[in-house]
Amino acid sequence: MSPRRRFPKLPAAVLAALAVSGIAAAQQSYPTFRVAVFGDANLGYSTRAHSTELELGELDPYAQVRFSEDWSAIAEALFQRIERGSSADQPGKHSVELDLERLFVSWSRSDALKLQVGEVNSGIVEWNEREQAPRFLQTPVDVPSMALRPEQGGAWPLHLVGAWASGNVPGTAGLRYGAGIGAGRGRSREDVTLTGAASPAALASLSFSPAAVTGWTIGGAALFDRIPAPEGTYREIDETLSTSFVRGPLELRGEWGRMEHRLSSETHVTTGWYALLSWRLAGSLESLRPFLLVDRLDVAGGEPYLAGIADQRAWSAGVRWDASPHLVLKVDYQSQRARAAEEERRARLQVAVAF
Amino acid sequence: MPRRIIAVLLLAGAARAAAPPPKDELVFVAGTARPPAAISSSDLRRIYLGRTTRWPDGRRIVLAVRPAATAAGRIFYDRVAGMSEIDFSRLWLGVLFRGDAETAPRVIRDAADVRRFLDRTPDGLAFLLSSELDPRDSARRPLHIDGRDPGTAGYPYLAPVP
Numbered sequence: 001m002s003p004r005r006r007f008p009k010l011p012a013a014v015l016a017a018l019a020v021s022g023i024a025a026a027q028q029s030y031p032t033f034r035v036a037v038f039g040d041a042n043l044g045y046s047t048r049a050h051s052t053e054l055e056l057g058e059l060d061p062y063a064q065v066r067f068s069e070d071w072s073a074i075a076e077a078l079f080q081r082i083e084r085g086s087s088a089d090q091p092g093k094h095s096v097e098l099d100l101e102r103l104f105v106s107w108s109r110s111d112a113l114k115l116q117v118g119e120v121n122s123g124i125v126e127w128n129e130r131e132q133a134p135r136f137l138q139t140p141v142d143v144p145s146m147a148l149r150p151e152q153g154g155a156w157p158l159h160l161v162g163a164w165a166s167g168n169v170p171g172t173a174g175l176r177y178g179a180g181i182g183a184g185r186g187r188s189r190e191d192v193t194l195t196g197a198a199s200p201a202a203l204a205s206l207s208f209s210p211a212a213v214t215g216w217t218i219g220g221a222a223l224f225d226r227i228p229a230p231e232g233t234y235r236e237i238d239e240t241l242s243t244s245f246v247r248g249p250l251e252l253r254g255e256w257g258r259m260e261h262r263l264s265s266e267t268h269v270t271t272g273w274y275a276l277l278s279w280r281l282a283g284s285l286e287s288l289r290p291f292l293l294v295d296r297l298d299v300a301g302g303e304p305y306l307a308g309i310a311d312q313r314a315w316s317a318g319v320r321w322d323a324s325p326h327l328v329l330k331v332d333y334q335s336q337r338a339r340a341a342e343e344e345r346r347a348r349l350q351v352a353v354a355f
Numbered sequence: 356m357p358r359r360i361i362a363v364l365l366l367a368g369a370a371r372a373a374a375p376p377p378k379d380e381l382v383f384v385a386g387t388a389r390p391p392a393a394i395s396s397s398d399l400r401r402i403y404l405g406r407t408t409r410w411p412d413g414r415r416i417v418l419a420v421r422p423a424a425t426a427a428g429r430i431f432y433d434r435v436a437g438m439s440e441i442d443f444s445r446l447w448l449g450v451l452f453r454g455d456a457e458t459a460p461r462v463i464r465d466a467a468d469v470r471r472f473l474d475r476t477p478d479g480l481a482f483l484l485s486s487e488l489d490p491r492d493s494a495r496r497p498l499h500i501d502g503r504d505p506g507t508a509g510y511p512y513l514a515p516v517p
Contacts, residue, residue, distance in 0.1 A: 211397030
C-alpha cells in the first residue's frame with residue numbers, strides 16, 4: 001500500500017518556503033528582499049434574486065526590503081474592483097482601482113520600540129491591524145463592516161500618513177502599546193494624504209495578553225482627528241475595544257467600535273461590532289475550520305461625510321478549507337439585512353491564494 | 356553460592372523490568388552565541404508566535420521548528436504553540452506580512468540537522484527531544500523553563516508516554 005499523503009506536511013512546506021535560507025546558512029546577510037502576492041475571487045448565489053455573481057476580489061502584492069537588523073521598508077498595493085455610485089440616485093459603476101495600502105520605513109532595535117514612518121495602518125480597528133487586507137489570512141469570507149476600507153464602504157479611518165511607534169513591555173501582562181501621529185482623513189473618506197486638505201490625527205492603543213490566560217488578548221484604541229470636509233470641520237473621536245481567545249482548535253474574536261463626529265452643534269455617532277467563532281477540526285478533517293461570523297453596523301443617519309455607507313445586520317456560517325499552502329477555499333451561507341432593505345440571503349464560495 | 360548468584364541476577368532482572376522507561380522531554384536549545392538561560396513558557400510562546408523577535412541583547416532570534424510529523428513537532432504544536440501546524444503557518448504568513456519578523460521559522464525534520472542549525476546560527480533557537488541531545492556535547496545546554504531544568508519534576512514539556 002502506498003503511503004497516503006498527509007496534510008500536515010503542507011504547512012511545513014509553507015514555512016520552509018517562507019524561510020529565506022536553509023540550514024546551512026548562518027546569520028542573515030543584508031539587504032534581503034521578499035515579494036508575495038495574495039488574491040481572491042468570490043462566487044455568490046442570491047436566494048432572493050436568484051442570481052449568480054462572480055466577483056474578482058482583490059490582488060494584494062507586497063514587498064519587504066531589509067537593509068539591516070534594524071532598518072526595513074514595506075510597500076503594499078491593492079488592486080480591487082470598486083463599485084461606486086450604486087445607491088438609488090446613480091447607477092452602479094464598476095472599475096478596478098490600484099491603491100497604495102502601506103509604504104513605510106521601519107526602525108527597531110528591540111521589541112520594546114519599533115518606529116514606522118510613512119503610510120501605515122491607523123491601528124484603530126484590530127481586525128485591520130491583525131488581518132490586514134488579504135482574505136487568505138482571515139478565517140471567514142467577509143471582512144466585518146467596521147474593518148472595511150473606506151473605498152469599499154467602510155466608515156472607520158484605517159490609514160494614517162505619519163509616524164507610528166509601537167512595542168512590547170516586558171512582563172507577565174503581555175502589554176503592547178502603540179501611538180501614532182500624522183495626517184488622517186481628507187475632504188472625502190477615501191483621502192489620506194499629506195498634501196492638500198490633510199487633517200491632523202493622533203492614535204493610541206494598548207493591549208494585554210496575560211501569561212496567566214494563554215491565548216487571551218484584550219485591548220483598546222482611540223483616535224482623534226479633525227476632518228476638513230466640504231460641509232465643515234468635523235471633530236472625530238473614535239474608540240474601539242477588542243478581545244480574542246485563540247487556543248488549541250478554538251478561535252474567538254470580538255470587537256466593538258464607536259465613532260463620534262461633531263460638526264458645530266451636531267453630533268453624529270456610528271457604532272459597530274462583530275463576533276467570530278471558529279473551530280479547527282481534528283484528525284483527517286484537520287484542514288477544515290467551520291466558522292460563524294456576526295456583523296453589525298449602525299451608521300449615523302444624516303451625516304454627509306458618511307453618506308453612502310449602509311447599516312449592516314448580517315451573520316454568516318461556513319467552513320474554511322486549507323486545501324494547500326497556497327490555496328484556501330471557503331464556503332458560507334450569509335444572511336444580510338441593511339437599512340430599509342429586504343433581507344438578502346446568499347450562498348458563497350471564496351477562493352483565496354497566496355504566492 | 357551459585358543459587359544465591361542466580362537469585363541476585365533474577366532480582367536485578369525483575370527490578371530492571373519494573374523500572375519505568377526514561378522520560379523524554381521537549382528541550383529548547385539556543386545557538387552558540389547564547390549562554391544557558393532561563394525563560395518562562397509564556398515568553399517562549401511569544402517568541403514562537405512572532406510577538407518577541409529579539410534576544411535581550413537586541414539580536415534577532417532565528418527560529419527553527421520541526422514538522423508535526425515528528426514526535427518533537429507534535430509536542431511543540433500541542434504544548435508550546437497551542438495550535439495546529441496549519442494555523443501556525445497561517446499565523447506566520449501574517450507576521451511576515453505585517454513586517455513584525457524578519458524570516459519565518461525554518462522547518463527542520465532531523466535532529467542532526469537541528470544540531471547543525473544551532474552550530475551555525477549563533478542567535479538560533481530550536482527544540483529537540485531530550486533523547487536526541489548528544490550526550491558527548493556538554494556545551495549544548497537546554498534552556499531552563501519556568502525555573503525547571505529538563506529531567507526535573509514540574510518541567511512543562513514532558514513527552515506523552517507512547
